[in-house]
Amino acid sequence: MEPIQFMIDQISEELKIKKEQTKQVIRLLDEGNTIPFIARYRKELTGQLDETTLRNIFEKITYLRNLHQRKEEVIRLIEAQGKLTDELRKEIESASKLQRVEDLYRPYKPKRRTRASIAKEKGLEPFAEVLLEKMDYDQIVELAQKYISKEYELSTVDEVIQGGQDIIAEMISDDPVVREWVRNETFNRGIIRVQAKDSDKESVYEMYYDYQEPIKNIRHHRVLAINRGEKEDYLKVKIQIDEKSIIDGLVNKFSLFSKFRELPRHLTKVVEDSYKRLISPSIEREIRQLLTEKAEDGAIQIFSANLRQLLLQPPIKGKTILGIDPAYRTGCKLAVVNPVGKVEDIRVIYPTPPQNKVEEAKKQVKDLVEKFGIEIIVIGNGTASRETEQFVADFISEHDKDLYYIIVSEAGASVYSASRLAKEEFPDLDVSERSAISIARRIQDPLAELVKIDPKSVGVGQYQHDVSQKKLEASLTQVVESVVNYVGVDINTASISLLQYISGMNKTVAKNIVEYREKNGKFKNREELKEVPRFGAKTYEQAIGFLRIDGENPLDKTSIHPESYAVTYALLDHINLTTRDIGTENLKQKLKELDLEKLSKMLDVGLPTLNDIVASLIRPFRDPRDELPKPIFHKDILKIEDLKQGMHLQGTVRNIVDFGAFIDIGVKEDGLVHISEMSEKYIKHPLDVVSVGDIIDVWVLSTDVQKKRISLTMKKH
Incomplete structure (x- = not known):
């Protein structure tokens, strides 16, 4: 039977939350509720725990349940061998x-034939005990x-002793106390030593050709x-690690040696052999695996945090956008997208080598700007950018238009452009034309566009x-799900790509919604969604609280759940x-005057829910994205050669890694703010200071035109 109370106690202790909160969250999860739904609509039950804490509870209960399952399995396997004691x-x-369970199981775990198992087959177990x-x-x-025997092929004393x-x-080697001690000693006192296989060979790993660092200090x-x-x-x-100190320690750690005042030479030799041949290689593999798992978790955490900020970039609403997918020989593809995302025009211009048809290209762009009232030009950062x-x-300076441009990451645009989804959306366009549309829409509504792309391809991670x-995909999917539900979607305009991330929904249900909408016209109210195939009660x-409808019932366009209508x-x-008064100044004023605590008792509703309703x-x-700072737009160009030491600039955080952040300052090359240049105070990680999409002040430390490197600082100069 699952020891659920023990699990609740352990999780509550680790997360420093009340046991009743943990209990309710586990119950809600077991009933099939999603984390975004619990976080938004079950605040009274959870004590208003946020999504991060809810996910931590989910991960910990999953781990503990798997641990419990493994314990039961190990007990069953040892019991089947007739070797299970009450103490064990x-x-x-x-x-x-x-790890502790696996250490305890190790002596009973079936092994391939070893020197010890062969010796046991030859009847030498009683001799070993002696x-x-x-x-x-x-x-x-x-x-x-x-013990010398022809039957067991033991012909000499040395063979018997060796066995x-x-x-x-x-x-x-199999003793759990020994393994745990060696593992801890190696992790805390060991050094990871890295050398080149061939020091004459050039590679990006040259800084590691002769490198060492304490295991416990090495960064992800x-x-x-x-x-x-x-x-x-x-x-x-x-x-x-110092082998002598480990071997000396083992002599004291292995309980069967306690009867000896001084260990005999033949047993000292055994300890040394056990460590060098069996324990050390195994523990090294375990520690390397542990370091890798922790590093992977760290990298995934950074990727997830970066992705969240990227998806939350504020949309540029009400603007007609010109997207440009740059290229050389095949020309730059242009796509004009109107304020609601509809493609108005597609063209190709050749302002870059080898064609260099600059004047002709300017005429084309001028025609599009005047015809559609374009205000923003978005350029992809790929080849020929x-x-x-x-x-x-040059075009903006010559035409004196109220026109701005911005360069955006093309990461994933080519993946989307060649996808089945893009082919279905734009069957008559080629890959690069679809890419230009994607580039334009990334500014117009970043979330709606980026959800069409595999999260691993959006270019905000490292390694x-x-x-x-599998872990990366699961983590990034959680991020997308969290953001989509945080923002909410308009059911009458949302794509399948966006809808599939809504709480409780999947791709099939999302597709059914879109097909129903295409067949029957716009949804008029939330109740109508119950008619969509596979859109059941659960x-x-x-899902319904995260789906907005500007229709018959004004409440349907809010995040208020129908259960609270x-x-x-x-x-x-x-x-x-x-x-009818929703959103009016009169309503706002009257709501501000209310004593919500008193009213919550009168209406018999929890205060957190009432606060959300108001x-x-x-x-x-x-x-919520509208409250974030808008991206920086440009009129003129800045080159790396224009940068001077101490120059003050504003930039956008493009990517964050363990050692710093890459900043777009309007130059083709992103500048690097090293973690040591982010604050006068010590910080553990760049994410403590900045997020992807932040607009920050930076100063130029140095430039390397040859290597195209820009070093920046956030410390005011």
Whole structure:
């Protein structure tokens, strides 16, 4: 039976939250509720725990349940061998880590044939037990002679003694106390030593050609870089530790040696063999795996944080956008997108080498600007971006238009353009034309466009190909789901790509909604969604609060859940207003004058829910992204050669890695603010100071025109 109370106690202690909160969250999760739904609509039950804490509870209960399952399995396997004692059962049941369970199971785990198992097959187990008694060497030789046997292919005393020693060596290696001690000692005192396989060979890993660092101090990005260099056969990696101190420690740690005042030479030799041949290689693999897992988790965490900020970039509403996918030989593809995302025009211009048809290209752009009232030009940062930017800047300066440009990351645009989704959306366009549309829409509504792309392809991570793809995908999917539900979607305009991330929904349900909408016209109210195939009661409960409809019922365009409509009507009736007053100044003023704590008791509703209802009535179609700073637009161009030491600039955080942040300052090359230049105070990680999309003040530290490197600082000069 699952020890659920023990799990609740442990999670509550680790997360420093009340046991009742943990209990309710686990119950809600077990009932099939999603984390965004619980966070938004079950605040009274959870004590207003945020999404991050809810996900932590989910991860910890999943781990503990898997741990419990493994304990039961290990107990069953040992019991089947007839070797389970009450003491061992208690040790397994009380283990709080999976590693401890595996250590306890190790002596009973079936192994491939080893030197020890071969010795056991030859009947040397009783001899090994005698070797652990207080005997001098002559006594051992005398006893060993009794085991010489043609049947077991034991022809010499040395073979018998070696077999007995092999059995003891494996006993030491399998001892859980020994393994835990060696593992901790190696992690805390060991050094990771990296060398070049061929120091004459050039590579990006040259800084690691002769490198060492304490295991406990090594940063995540170094672990992943070293792993990659090793995989690509440039580096060789070894864990080093003072072997003598470990072997001396083992003599004291292995309980069967406690009877000896001084360990006999033949047993000292066994301890040394056990460590060097069995324990050390195994522990090294375990520690390398542990470092890799922690590094992967760190990289995934950074990627997820960056992705969240990227998806939350504020949309540029009400503007007609010209998107440009730059190129050389094949020309720059242009796409005009109107304020609601509809494509108005597609063209190709050739302002870049080898064609250099600059004047003709300017005429084309001028025609589009005047015809559609374009206000913003968006340029992809791929091949020929620099030359295209120069062309656009020259065009703006010559035509004196109220026109601005911005360069955006093309990451993932080509992936989307070649996808089945893009082909379905624009069947008559080629890949680069679709890419130009995607580039334009990234400014217009970043979330709606970026959800069409595999999250791994959006270009805001580090070492994403070196981490567990399953864990990365799961984490990034959670981020997209969280952001989409945080923002909410208009059911009458949202794409399948966007809808599939709504709480309680999947791609099939999202597709059914779009097909229903295309067949029957716009949804007029939330109730109508119940007619959509596979949109059952549970899906309705989980999803409906995140779906907005500007239709018959004004409440349907808010984030108020239909289960709270009755309370909302009672609230409006209390202040002598109706749903027609939603969003008006009169309603806002009356709501601000209310004593919500008193009213919550009167209406028999939780205060957190009432607060959310009031906020939704004040701002019915609120988009939280609108409150974030808008991206920086440019009129003229800035080159790396224009930068001077100490120059003050504003920039946008494009990417964050362990060692710093890359900043777009309007130059083709992003500048790097190293973590040491982010604050006068010590900071553990760049994410403590900045997020992707932040607009920040920076000063130029230095430039390297040859290597196209820009060093920046956030410390005021």
